[in-house]
Amino acid sequence: MTIHPSFFPRLSLIHGKIDWLVNIHLSCSDAQQSGDIGAFEVAPKLEELHLDGMHPETIIRFPVTNLVSFSDEREFAREKLTPEYLNVVKSAPKLRSFSYHDYSIQNPMSTPPPFPRVMARSLLELSASSPSFLRSLELPSLKEFTLTTAYDADIGEVVIKCPVGALGALHEMLLWSQCSRTQLHLVDAVLDNNLANIIRLIPSSQGFVIDFYEWVDGYDPIMQSLVTQLSNVSLVNGSFQHWMVPNLQKLGVNLFDLYHPRVSFINSAFVDMARTMDGGGTTDLDESATNALKSLRDEGLALDLNPENEDPMFRLYY
Incomplete structure (x- = not known):
């Protein structure tokens, strides 16, 4: 899924409603503005999370209990x-x-x-x-x-x-x-x-x-x-x-x-x-x-x- 940062707040609508979610591939189309994402923090079956093009300051919260594969490519986030x-x-x-x-x-x-x-x-x-x-x-x-x-x-x-x-x-x-x-x-x-x-x-x-x-x-x-x-x-x-x-x-x-x-x-x-x-x-x-x-x-x-x-x-x- 490719998403513009202006739509990040709308992701909160799925918070707590994605117990079935196993794989997430999230790409940001324009990382001019930051915004933390907590929509995926209640996803107990999550095994794969792949992020691309996020703003350097954006933090995405997610569960790690069943996480098998993770990737994140973005501009330099200064540690x-x-x-x-x-x-x-x-x-x-x-x-x-x-x-x-x-x-x-x-x-x-x-x-x-x-x-x-x-x-x-x-x-x-x-x-x-x-x-x-x-x-x-x-x-x-x-x-x-x-x-x-x-x-x-x-x-x-x-x-x-x-x-x-x-x-x-x-x-x-x-x-x-x-x-x-x-x-x-x-x-x-x-x-x-x-x-x-x-x-x-x-x-x-x-x-x-x-x-x-x-x-x-x-x-x-x-x-x-x-x-x-x-x-x-x-x-x-x-x-x-x-x-x-x-x-x-x-x-x-x-x-x-x-x-x-x-x-x-x-x-x-x-x-x-x-x-x-x-x-x-x-x-x-x-x-x-x-x-x-x-x-x-x-x-x-x-x-x-x-x-x-x-x-x-x-x-x-x-």
Whole structure:
């Protein structure tokens, strides 16, 4: 349901009359004005609540007893919602999936005070980018995590990177959670030395994907270091295993909308890493490296390279 904020007061008419309601998908068509919504606070069977385009100051009250899936995408709310949503994560005993994205302000200048850490043993999937929110979570059962601001690149929106401290906050969350099997998907994270440390905390993970809609030259040494570490193998019970993430089955590196960038981490070391994983590599490679990549096609490598396009894209999967 898409609704204009001017109709929010009318929602009060359904208060206490929706005992049967299980799923709510509410989209706001014009978030110029705020207005708290209490129409759904008496909905004992509510399992899914998905919000889109709400005003940053709008708070929606809802029950969490049977809540399984929740998402909220709105403009930056200046941490007003962080304690509210930490309480949802803590109090919802059946919660499996939680997604909270606030966008439009990439890196707020002020640092919010820390919030008390909460634990949620039921949560399996999480998507967020707020450093203060991530630092306050302990999720021992987490299986899938996506770090993103959730802007829509497909409709030409300006790239909104994750906050500068997001990787550090993710590292802290994983350190507390001890969820070694978590699959990671990073979208326009501002890379720093926490990247490799994060990967070390998930040695049993089967999937790691990183997307760049905007490339920064300073990312090259960080990615080169990660490639080197992912290439390391050790002898275990007579066979070689990758030391860093031995169970990794999917590695994705996606570079979109790159206007003639120099991507130095795609080199012979990258090819060596790909070869050890039965998957691999990209641009500015010598003939032997290129042939090595081609030889891996039959072993599961999918390589899409379009260097003549004004909007080239490189995608690596294995």
